Amino acid sequence: MREQQLRLADDRTARVAGREMRVEAVSKKFGQAVAVDDVTLGISAGEFVSLLGPSGSGKSTLLMIIAGFEQPDSGELFLGGERLTDIPPHRRNFGHVFQKYALFPHMTAAENIAFPLKMRGIEKAKRGPMVANALERMRLSALGERLPHQLSGGQQQRVALARAIVFQPALLLMDEPLGALDKKLREEMQIEIKQIQRELGITVVFVTHDQDEALSLSDRVAVINQGGLSQFATPRELYDRPSSRFVADFVGDNNFFPGQLIATAGRKGQVKLDGGKVLAGQLPEGKSIALGAKVEIAVRPEAVSLNSKPDSRVSGTLIDVQFTGGTTTRIVRHASGAIYLSRALSAGSHAAQGDAVSLQWDETSAFIYPADGRA
Amino acid sequence: MKVSRLVQCIAWAVLAFLVLPSLLIAFMSFGTDPYLRFPPRGFTFDWYRLYFSDADWQSATLFSLKIAIVAAVIAAAISLSTAFGLERVSNPRLKESLRLVLLSPTVVPGIVSALAFYKLFSAVGLTGTFLGFVVAHTILATPFAYLCISSQLHAYDRTLETAARGLGATRLQTFIHVTLPLLSPSIVIGAIFSFLVSFDEAVVSFFISDTQGKTLPRKMFEDIDFSVSPVLAAVATTITVGTILLLAVITILQNRMKRIPSQQKE
Numbered sequence: 212m213r214e215q216q217l218r219l220a221d222d223r224t225a226r227v228a229g230r231e232m233r234v235e236a237v238s239k240k241f242g243q244a245v246a247v248d249d250v251t252l253g254i255s256a257g258e259f260v261s262l263l264g265p266s267g268s269g270k271s272t273l274l275m276i277i278a279g280f281e282q283p284d285s286g287e288l289f290l291g292g293e294r295l296t297d298i299p300p301h302r303r304n305f306g307h308v309f310q311k312y313a314l315f316p317h318m319t320a321a322e323n324i325a326f327p328l329k330m331r332g333i334e335k336a337k338r339g340p341m342v343a344n345a346l347e348r349m350r351l352s353a354l355g356e357r358l359p360h361q362l363s364g365g366q367q368q369r370v371a372l373a374r375a376i377v378f379q380p381a382l383l384l385m386d387e388p389l390g391a392l393d394k395k396l397r398e399e400m401q402i403e404i405k406q407i408q409r410e411l412g413i414t415v416v417f418v419t420h421d422q423d424e425a426l427s428l429s430d431r432v433a434v435i436n437q438g439g440l441s442q443f444a445t446p447r448e449l450y451d452r453p454s455s456r457f458v459a460d461f462v463g464d465n466n467f468f469p470g471q472l473i474a475t476a477g478r479k480g481q482v483k484l485d486g487g488k489v490l491a492g493q494l495p496e497g498k499s500i501a502l503g504a505k506v507e508i509a510v511r512p513e514a515v516s517l518n519s520k521p522d523s524r525v526s527g528t529l530i531d532v533q534f535t536g537g538t539t540t541r542i543v544r545h546a547s548g549a550i551y552l553s554r555a556l557s558a559g560s561h562a563a564q565g566d567a568v569s570l571q572w573d574e575t576s577a578f579i580y581p582a583d584g585r586a
Numbered sequence: 587m588k589v590s591r592l593v594q595c596i597a598w599a600v601l602a603f604l605v606l607p608s609l610l611i612a613f614m615s616f617g618t619d620p621y622l623r624f625p626p627r628g629f630t631f632d633w634y635r636l637y638f639s640d641a642d643w644q645s646a647t648l649f650s651l652k653i654a655i656v657a658a659v660i661a662a663a664i665s666l667s668t669a670f671g672l673e674r675v676s677n678p679r680l681k682e683s684l685r686l687v688l689l690s691p692t693v694v695p696g697i698v699s700a701l702a703f704y705k706l707f708s709a710v711g712l713t714g715t716f717l718g719f720v721v722a723h724t725i726l727a728t729p730f731a732y733l734c735i736s737s738q739l740h741a742y743d744r745t746l747e748t749a750a751r752g753l754g755a756t757r758l759q760t761f762i763h764v765t766l767p768l769l770s771p772s773i774v775i776g777a778i779f780s781f782l783v784s785f786d787e788a789v790v791s792f793f794i795s796d797t798q799g800k801t802l803p804r805k806m807f808e809d810i811d812f813s814v815s816p817v818l819a820a821v822a823t824t825i826t827v828g829t830i831l832l833l834a835v836i837t838i839l840q841n842r843m844k845r846i847p848s849q850q851k852e
């Protein structure tokens with residue numbers, strides 16, 4: 212049945228569900244501004260990949276290139292080995308969910324969902340059950356005859372999602388689809404999207420600037436900065452082993468201690484902090500940093516514990532204790548004005564507000580990054 | 587309270603002042619006397635019967651209708667493509683200049699364009715021809731159609747077209763299933779306005795008519811010279827009723843445009 216539907220859905224289109232999507236050395240400029248800078252990505256079949264980056268980093272442009280709405284200046288796209296670069300968007304057979312849903316306001320929910328089927332020349336009799344199915348999956352069965360403006364934001368979002376998957380696309384592209392929803396609805400939709408992706412085994416490319424969303428939904432996350440790919444890794448790796456200062460800063464909270472690299476031994480480095488103290492940390496994999504270079508040591512707040520007897524380590528004044536449900540975050544101000552965080556599951560340290568404290572951590576959880584550069 | 591009542595009175599007075607002439611004409615079209623007279627005496631539909639059966643009146647009316655319909659369709663088509671084309675012009679000065687050229691027929695005094703058309707058309711033999719009227723009326727009507735269509739195009743969300751293309755629609759399918767239906771109210775309104783501009787147009791028509799090809803307003807004007815027959819009132823009243831019906835259609839379409847927003851809710 213499914214196979215039959217697949218065949219019905221227009222043989223001319225690039226119907227290649229379950230194949231790897233490759234983005235190879237893609238670049239795109241708008242005038243002088245580089246929007247996408249030499250990005251290479253391999254997205255496996257059935258994988259949920261997020262493009263994560265700050266606003267203006269080129270995520271949408273990259274997605275538009277994958278969709279075919281923008282042509283790359285250089286580089287190629289492949290889907291399961293088939294060259295995709297010159298195939299126009301309507302022949303790529305990708306599903307799209309746009310930030311503002313882009314539902315057709317003159318069509319009912321059901322007509323919106325039927326639209327991609329109609330464009331693929333599927334007869335009316337066959338469309339009916341497929342649309343009904345999609346409506347039911349999205350818990351919209353009672354709302355099929357409503358016009359988009361008669362639906363709530365969440366319902367419109369579900370119609371948009373149903374419309375994007377009803378024709379079993381080779382790839383589902385979503386550009387900040389939850390941006391317009393409030394927090395609770397957002398979380399519900401995240402679960403829903405993830406569930407549908409698993410059920411259908413569909414490959415998803417999901418654009419977001421929200422790191423929590425990216426980490427919780429994705430199999431892998433591509434961190435984009437100033438058009439370039441900073442790191443492409445699982446959420447776990449991204450958090451535990453950020454490959455750059457940028458990723459370490461952008462994904463999760465981090466404490467940074469600026470200094471100078473004075474010695475290396477294998478994967479271990481010694482950094483002389485600006486205050487004169489010398490600390491050890493892990494050097495990044497596959498990249499060598501010159502001795503004497505300006506670097507920063509990054510330590511996650513969870514790895515930092517507070518010692519209420521100031522000693523030779525980095526110290527400061529405990530200025531605030533924030534209880535945020537599962538964890539307690541302690542905020543320490545260094546004499547230089549820098550703010551450091553320490554996070555613990557339990558109540559943790561007994562230090563009180565105003566106390567002088569020193570920060571301590573295991574040197575295996577301290578990572579050394581070159582201070583400059585976006586990569 | 588008092589002020590608002592005063593305002594209301596003035597408003598009604600102005601309205602009466604505007605509508606009264608048409609009403610008087612309507613009254614007079616039912617009088618039995620063979621000339622226009624107020625107040626009318628008796629009651630008859632004879633003048634309407636005469637209007638609808640007389641070959642000359644019929645041919646002038648049909649001629650005007652045909653011209654207005656063709657001019658309206660062409661004006662709407664030109665306006666639609668121009669509105670789309672101008673959207674793409676990125677240089678704001680060029681865009682504004684092109685817009686002004688398109689809208690210029692509305693600011694050129696009627697008598698000036700009439701003379702221009704007259705000179706031009708007699709040189710190329712278009713006076714009194716269907717083609718000549720269509721050309722002149724299309725030029726005069728296009729600005730009105732353009733204003734209707736471009737204002738809706740401005741509010742219309744172009745990402746819907748991107749969405750349609752992404753969902754598998756070709757450019758043509760996108761135009762037919764998304765662009766056209768969403769813009770159709772303004773296209774129809776623009777066409778109706780163009781139709782009215784053309785049907786009502788008297789000055790230019792007066793100059794470019796001849797004994798064979800003449801529009802309804804020109805025919806009415808000629809008849810006033812001969813006799814002030816109540817059939818003129820019957821014709822005028824028929825035109826007024828037709829215009830009111832078309833304005834009602836426009837109002838209905840405008841309400842529909844408001845009901846189905848062509849832009850997405852935030």
Ligand SMILES: Nc1ncnc2c1ncn2[C@@H]1O[C@H](COP(=O)(O)OP(=O)(O)O)[C@@H](O)[C@H]1O
Binds near residue numbers: 245
């Ligand atoms: N059509 C365009 N014309 C000119 N510049 C553009 C266009 N689209 C995007 N840009 C620029 O390219 C950069 C990346 O934009 P975008 O891909 O939208 O970023 P993001 O989605 O990550 O916020 C931005 O600096 C933006 O201003």
Ligand SMILES: [Mg+2]
Binds near residue numbers: 267270271272
């Ligand atoms: Mg974006």
